[in-house]
Amino acid sequence: MQTLLASVVDALESAWGASVRHVRHSPIVPVRENYDRLGYHHDDVTRARRYTRYVSPTVMLRSHTSAELPAALEEYAGRREVDELIVAPGLVYRRDAVDRSHVGEPHQVDLWRIRSTPATSDEDMLSMISRVVETVLPGAAWRTTDVSHPYTVGGRQIDVLHEGAWLELAECGRIHPEVLRGSGLDPDRWSGLALGMGLERALMLRKGIPDIRYLRAEDPRIAAQMRTLEPWQHVSLLPATRRDISVVVGAEEDEETLGDRIRIALGDDADVVESIDVLGRTTHDELTGPARARLGTRDGQVNLLLRIVLRPIDRTLTSDQANAMRNVIYRAVHEGRVMELI
Known part of the structure; x- marks a missing residue:
């Protein structure tokens, strides 16, 4: 750089x-x-x-x-x-x-x-x-x-x-x-x-670097490439783990503010998250009565369906570790009265 x-x-x-x-x-x-x-x-x-x-x-x-x-x-x-x-x-x-x-x-x-x-x-x-x-x-x-x-x-x-x-x-x-x-x-x-x-x-x-996390990675295969401006050489990626969660947040929240909360909550594990995408957004008024009761939403809140993709750069994740990170992310962003943890 x-x-x-x-x-x-x-x-x-x-x-x-x-x-x-x-x-x-x-x-x-x-x-x-x-x-x-x-x-x-x-x-x-x-x-x-x-x-x-x-x-x-x-x-x-x-x-x-x-x-x-x-x-x-x-x-x-x-x-x-x-x-x-x-x-x-x-x-x-x-x-x-x-x-x-x-x-x-x-x-x-x-x-x-x-x-x-x-x-x-x-x-x-x-x-x-x-x-x-x-x-x-x-x-x-x-x-x-x-x-x-x-x-x-x-x-x-x-x-x-x-x-x-x-x-x-x-x-x-x-x-x-x-x-x-x-x-x-x-x-x-x-x-x-x-x-x-x-x-x-x-x-x-x-x-031609495909992932911003590589710029700060300690993996020798990656770190060695950051010493020059030569083109990026492909490094085999570890398998990705996906978790979808349904959360309740304030209507004013967006991908930027949620991203900040997630990084803070994960701390040193934040670099494990490859991406978090909003797949769906439903306001309190748009939800059915049973859905409101199940989620515990209130006026001024929305239900988001988030897709979490976990892909560590230098280590593999067990299913239990992925679930634990999923729960950390869930707790960091969910503001509903009903919790759905794994």
């Missing part, structure tokens, strides 16, 4: 002739830095406790490495002749679905170009996108679609064509004038570009 990031930074430094500054801080940040200074509204849904890991009312685990940038930009106030690439990598903390391409604590990098000129344009942004894509996935076709970020102007989502499908690689835009102004930089004199990229996704695309 570090090799891939270094190659992206080298490509941008070479193209621009810019200086490079690395920013690395604690992932515990003020809420103000993660949201307010980046232009998020006070009632933005992303601030909800369902999605944000608050440490206190004013402090949180950062949800994106963009939280490092407003304070970093303050260092340029009063300086002249600046053209610098700010590289801010690190872990971010989210509530996310459980499947082969998502993890609750992913690595991310923000790549922001700050310039002592107001002339940064969309052409500059497209040139940056081209360099990043070509470095991460040489020869890949790419496209952009408009997207809105509170801290950028002209935001774009970058998709790459990989094995016949369009997949998101990164998002970017020109730094919003209010973000510059909030860091003491006059937008009439300063401008720049802001790009954020998930490093797990980038590495999986580059190497």
Whole structure:
């Protein structure tokens, strides 16, 4: 992952002739830095406790490495002749679905170009996108679609064509004038570009890795492949074990919030879960009377049918172990008055 990031930074430094500054801080940040200074509204849904890991009312685990940038930009106030690439990598903390391409604590990098000129344009942004894509996935076709970020102007989502499908690689835009102004930089004199990229996704695309859990696996057959950017070599998978469960949860719950609860409950065994899919969703009102009584649902709740696929990377599971994990997951998410344990 570090090799891939270094190659992206080298490509941008070479193209621009810019200086490079690395920013690395604690992932515990003020809420103000993660949201307010980046232009998020006070009632933005992303601030909800369902999605944000608050440490206190004013402090949180950062949800994106963009939280490092407003304070970093303050260092340029009063300086002249600046053209610098700010590289801010690190872990971010989210509530996310459980499947082969998502993890609750992913690595991310923000790549922001700050310039002592107001002339940064969309052409500059497209040139940056081209360099990043070509470095991460040489020869890949790419496209952009408009997207809105509170801290950028002209935001774009970058998709790459990989094995016949369009997949998101990164998002970017020109730094919003209010973000510059909030860091003491006059937008009439300063401008720049802001790009954020998930490093797990980038590495999986580059190497053709089929399961995000492999990036942190200790199995020697897998770990040895993570030292280079050479294409992924197939490793025989252990058998999968499937368990279907019927649970009652609040109507506001989704795959992301459920995934977070499941990871926390399983602890060190979380990497055993390959995926959890919602096969069916039925509201309390849609259930028949006998079904409501059997499940113990109330107004504001839904009945979910979840499919749990357990597939350890480096060991096999007995039926009893699979059942025990099934019960841990059931207890972690089920809010009904009737328990159905194995």
